[in-house]
Amino acid sequence: MAAPKIFISPAKYVQGADAIGELGKHVYPLGRHALVVGGNNGLQSTRAGRVLSFRENGVTQTEEVFRGESSDAEVTRLVSAAQAANCDVIIACGGGKAIDAVKATAAQLGLPCVVVPTVASNDSPCSSLSVIYNDDGTFNRLQFLGRNPDLVLVDTRIIANAPVRQLVSGMGDALATWYEADASYRSGATNVPGGAITQSALALAQLCRDTLFEFGVGAKLACERHVVTPALERVVEANTLLSGLGFESGSVALAHALSEGFSAIPEAHRHTHGELVAFCLLTQLILEARSHEEFSRVYEFCRAVGLPTTLAQVNAEPGDALRRAAAIAAEPGRPTHNLSFPVSADAIYDAMLAVDAISTL
Numbered sequence: 001m002a003a004p005k006i007f008i009s010p011a012k013y014v015q016g017a018d019a020i021g022e023l024g025k026h027v028y029p030l031g032r033h034a035l036v037v038g039g040n041n042g043l044q045s046t047r048a049g050r051v052l053s054f055r056e057n058g059v060t061q062t063e064e065v066f067r068g069e070s071s072d073a074e075v076t077r078l079v080s081a082a083q084a085a086n087c088d089v090i091i092a093c094g095g096g097k098a099i100d101a102v103k104a105t106a107a108q109l110g111l112p113c114v115v116v117p118t119v120a121s122n123d124s125p126c127s128s129l130s131v132i133y134n135d136d137g138t139f140n141r142l143q144f145l146g147r148n149p150d151l152v153l154v155d156t157r158i159i160a161n162a163p164v165r166q167l168v169s170g171m172g173d174a175l176a177t178w179y180e181a182d183a184s185y186r187s188g189a190t191n192v193p194g195g196a197i198t199q200s201a202l203a204l205a206q207l208c209r210d211t212l213f214e215f216g217v218g219a220k221l222a223c224e225r226h227v228v229t230p231a232l233e234r235v236v237e238a239n240t241l242l243s244g245l246g247f248e249s250g251s252v253a254l255a256h257a258l259s260e261g262f263s264a265i266p267e268a269h270r271h272t273h274g275e276l277v278a279f280c281l282l283t284q285l286i287l288e289a290r291s292h293e294e295f296s297r298v299y300e301f302c303r304a305v306g307l308p309t310t311l312a313q314v315n316a317e318p319g320d321a322l323r324r325a326a327a328i329a330a331e332p333g334r335p336t337h338n339l340s341f342p343v344s345a346d347a348i349y350d351a352m353l354a355v356d357a358i359s360t361l
């Protein structure tokens, strides 16, 4: 029997300017004493609204400063902190790594998980998996948690006051969502929960892409001026909700596999996940021989919002290191092979050089 279709998502998604003032209302049904985990910025930017809304709704909290790495050691430490304080709900206030560590902590404790992203830089908040790193920051594994967050709450005023590079990085991650889901669907690949891909996931992924093309530049301008506009609202939703649902119930392909390959290039480490995914998406589109019109649309979008379109912009150059990145992406079992045709390391390497050459036209 063919795998049945599966679609997964967080139980509740809340988004809006000053939405942090509603946090207590939405947490109350999940737990009464929260462990709140974040870096100093994440804790600080959410504190006023969080504390007030908790007081209004009879929720108490213990704050715990995140130590910076989503590692097994940090998850073990957070599990102990939650047990020591007798917490019955775990909340992340911060960026990707704090969110990943909190999701893993809540899963280990079997407690409800709440995510309050303070940047819109990636598609982690809504998903049922955590990236676990070694203590030195190198990649360890993807941990499948078997459960999505119970609540994701995004305050767009907090996002508007975060660095614009974070928002643009989120657009890079979100831009790849439809192209990777579409490729995976056409090849019959399974998605993160191990099912076939629904039409719903494809439609959401397509809306994600179209939202970026329509409102991406406007959202960037709004973030630069720290104002909340309808364009910013739509792009935050695309980066956080649509991208999250799209990649998880859709699936990823070469763009994400190659971005992991870039971890072999130390100089590329200073780039965000989304920046690398954007360049790797252009590489995927070249390999897929997408039409000139479609490729140009993605390429020009990247240039318009400031996502990398050349090797120099991801601190890479032709040579052994780049070949290593391509070789990692081509390893058996990588989502590269969700494309419907065989892909070799040489083909990936050549496609990266082809992307790079476009800027010289």
Ligand SMILES: [Zn+2]
Binding pocket: 122, 123, 173, 256, 273, 277
């Ligand atoms: Zn991603």
